[in-house]
Amino acid sequence: MTGNRRNIQTELVHAGDPTERVEGAVVLPIFQSATYASGDESLYDEIRYLRLNNSPNHRALHRKLAAVAGGQDAVVTSSGMAAITTTLFALLESGDHFLAQDCLYGGTHSFASEDLPKLGIGCDFVSGNRPETWAAQLTASTRVFYVEAMTNPLLEVADLEAVVEFSRHHGLVSVIDNTFASPVNFRPLELGFDVEVHSATKYLNGHADIVAGCVIGTAETVARIVHKLNHLGGTLDPHACFLLNRGLMTLALRVRQQNANGLGLAEFLHAHPSVQQVNYPGLSDHPQHERASRLFDGCSGVLSFELVGGGAAAEKLLRGLELAIVAPSLGGVETLVSRPALTSHAGVPPETRAALGITDGLVRVAVGIEAIEDLRADFDGALAAVSQVL
Ligand SMILES: *Cc1c(COP(=O)(O)O)cnc(C)c1O
Numbered sequence: 001m002t003g004n005r006r007n008i009q010t011e012l013v014h015a016g017d018p019t020e021r022v023e024g025a026v027v028l029p030i031f032q033s034a035t036y037a038s039g040d041e042s043l044y045d046e047i048r049y050l051r052l053n054n055s056p057n058h059r060a061l062h063r064k065l066a067a068v069a070g071g072q073d074a075v076v077t078s079s080g081m082a083a084i085t086t087t088l089f090a091l092l093e094s095g096d097h098f099l100a101q102d103c104l105y106g107g108t109h110s111f112a113s114e115d116l117p118k119l120g121i122g123c124d125f126v127s128g129n130r131p132e133t134w135a136a137q138l139t140a141s142t143r144v145f146y147v148e149a150m151t152n153p154l155l156e157v158a159d160l161e162a163v164v165e166f167s168r169h170h171g172l173v174s175v176i177d178n179t180f181a182s183p184v185n186f187r188p189l190e191l192g193f194d195v196e197v198h199s200a201t202k203y204l205n206g207h208a209d210i211v212a213g214c215v216i217g218t219a220e221t222v223a224r225i226v227h228k229l230n231h232l233g234g235t236l237d238p239h240a241c242f243l244l245n246r247g248l249m250t251l252a253l254r255v256r257q258q259n260a261n262g263l264g265l266a267e268f269l270h271a272h273p274s275v276q277q278v279n280y281p282g283l284s285d286h287p288q289h290e291r292a293s294r295l296f297d298g299c300s301g302v303l304s305f306e307l308v309g310g311g312a313a314a315e316k317l318l319r320g321l322e323l324a325i326v327a328p329s330l331g332g333v334e335t336l337v338s339r340p341a342l343t344s345h346a347g348v349p350p351e352t353r354a355a356l357g358i359t360d361g362l363v364r365v366a367v368g369i370e371a372i373e374d375l376r377a378d379f380d381g382a383l384a385a386v387s388q389v390l
Helices: 008-014 056-069 080-091 106-118 160-169 219-232 238-249 251-270 289-295 310-320 350-356 372-389
Strands: 073-077 097-101 122-126 142-148 173-177 195-199 213-217 275-279 302-307 336-338 362-366
Touching: 008 056, 008 238, 008 251, 056 073, 056 213, 056 238, 073 080, 073 219, 080 106, 080 142, 080 173, 080 195, 080 213, 080 219, 097 106, 106 122, 142 160, 160 173, 160 289, 213 219, 238 251, 251 275, 251 302, 251 372, 302 310, 310 362, 310 372
Parallel strands: 097 122, 097 142, 142 173, 173 195
Antiparallel strands: 073 213, 195 213, 275 302, 302 362, 336 362
């Protein structure tokens, strides 16, 4: 971390720019070259070749992301899952064990519970809000504690301060998927986390037009992860690097609007008679509202809610929306809605889904940057159509 950091809004625009502008260009051009003339490189990871993530477009992004998150170094990857799987492969080896929060992103959950055990890497899932239960899951070979900033789709906020303290006490590397908060709302490295990963497909790029990921941390840890990434090959294409860099420039503006829209829509739904329950950490009745207010500068744009009429009402609502698009994903400028029981958690048995609180009537909304009055009107109209059938 540098002692003299500029405001994140400024860093998002300027950090990472090459010290000398290429031909005076205000915008860093796309370096569409797979290889570069050799210089005095002595290590494999220093050879200038596109798979090794070191084109000028990569380097600019790495500097920007490190500055924004308060890390020493960063690396971009071909997807969020490439960032997550490469990080875990770099930090764990056969015989190792790690702890993970129980309600993880689906891809991460199955990687941890199905793929890694086949390679001799064990995982135990723990409740993010019950620190008193964590020590019982430790083994002599536990190396990593893996959590998410907010869970999908119920937006629970784990005891992140306890995760940092527990990891330090037991010599574990703490890793957090900060996709749902984004560095505008939460900077986990400042809280003491060792490694921050993102699906840059979501808020960081923000325009739903690329898939990308990133990892941020100390120079030493990022170097370890880069070395693994250079073998696994999850490189981000230079054109996608260019788009991600462009998206990042407006991250602060977009996320602030999404914070306001998320809260505005959550309050509207909370007061609506056809809505039974709203899950959004920015609402004062959310179980971790106090923690979210203390740790986050905003609660981002994802919320979920339960309709009085269950699955049938949820389906009717989705068909009645005109502005919001029924699609998975989040963090883009356009509002998306989905039913987790049919999308992200479709593979989970119905009894387990019910135990997790993911009912058939649950609807997830990922708000965009539209005007709140238009979003409210869209949901108001669709909810009116739902109550007619009840
Ligand atoms: C989308 C997502 C991922 C996976 O990212 P991809 O870019 O789709 O590979 C991981 N974690 C979270 C929290 C996500 O929302």
